[in-house]
Amino acid sequence: MFHIGGEFGYNRVVSDQPVIELQSVSVLYPNGIQALQDADLRVHKGEFVFLVGPSGEGKSTILKLLYREVKATEGHVLVEGHDVGRLSAVGVARLRRRLGVVFQDFRLLDYKTVRENLTFAMQVLDTPPQIIRRRVNELLDQVGLLDRRNDFPQQLSGGEQQRLCIARALINHPPILLADEPTGNLDPDTSEEIFRLLEAINLKGTTVIVATHDNAMVDRMLRRVVYMCGGRIVGDHPAGSYYQPDECPYDEAAPAASGASSEW
């Protein structure tokens, strides 16, 4: 056990057993793009980790590896000790019940209300109706959307849509939350609000990994920062220190300029 310090006064205990581990992982997409090269990463239970770096450098690819949207071409990806590359289709389904995922573009169902969007994510897992009702209300309260529960996503602001997306990711109590550019479409004030929400979720014990290129926010959060460029992990700053962007020695090797990256 060891402690992670924070300027805002949280001293938190995290387990030394990694919940997420990348062992020399490479990803080569079928179109020939080497999105990730020889990446090693260990994330412990209860940690809050930023994955930062310019666009198109492999941040999303790491998250996709974790929820098995893509498979490593080399190396091993372990989530809670399981090699996700070896999972069957049902195994992948089980893995995903342990992970909540949040997206830049929210991916809400716009013909369903706020409440129905959450209900849907529980119904597909065959949750009994009484439990669904209780859990949905609890989460709506937690993300501050209880009075918007009968509105449709189009009636919500960007920040509210992202809070709904976060609520959906958390609905089935996953111990790990992955967020891919959660504030990419939001203004700075709203971004701050979302980051504080993610922080509050982390404080309740959920391991959180956030891919972002919002350096200003990352700077203010004083959390662990993993810096990526050219498909490699080039820096790992422990929590509590101010984040200084690293030099990117692989810039020429980076396969695509920021504009060409395939965003979510």
Add this chain to the structure above:
Amino acid sequence: MFSRLEFFITETFVSMRRHPAMAFAATICIAASLFVAGIVGLIVLNVNYATDTTLNRVRFNVYFQPEITRHEAWVAYKRILAIERVDEAQFIPKEKSPFWLKYQKNHPDTKNLLNRNPLPDSVVVKARDLEDIKALKMGMLEWEEVRSVRDTPDLIQKLINFSQAVKQSGIIIGIILIVLSLVIIHHTIELTLYARRREMFIMGLVGATPATIALPFLLEGIVYGLFGAGVALGVLAPLYRFAAQKITANFGFALLTKGSEITHGILVVLIAGVVLGFIGSVVSVLKYLRTPKSRLTNA
């Protein structure tokens, strides 16, 4: 379990409401296929019914050469009996021939008019199947003991030909329509899958199993099949009742209007609809689940 089924059924109908045109096309296509299949089936059923009941004479007469002896005729009769496709055969000695009996009855006082019975011995043959009659007759005409066979009434032969033609074209039309239905259902489900890729993505993301993800799409195919069958039966039933009335009124010829054949027919149409819908959607869903996950990325 019930709440789950209810959820999937609701999802299925929500999905269909979101692309009503395709849902309509799929339903109509299955309905058209089953409608044509239904008409073919009804014609075949009625021809069988007619030939089996009102015209249940799968019989014909074989007349021997007048010169052969009674013994030779009897041996030939035994040969007829031994034929596989012959159901029954009855030997009619010439003195028992209905014509001779009738002649004697009509001319009781002129016994000497014909001092000798000019008729040959004959055999009444009952074939196992209407369709065997022609071949049986042709075969026996080759025998040297046989002088002639009496033709079956024209109507029966015409019905047999008609029934065969209907069956054959029915099979061909049926196959074409089944293929067409499958293609259209497949296409509809593909569109559904495309329209619902975000739902599938979310279901997969929160940890639903592939079977769970596939279920609403299979249900959707089955619903199209059932709706199609319903429409086909709904159009077919009054049409048939009307046709049956007209035919009976104009030709004095009863059509099959109730009984187990009709009940079976209705069941077959419903089951065929479900099977068509199921197969059509299974093909698309399996194809979709096997495609690389990257296709789901832009959900």
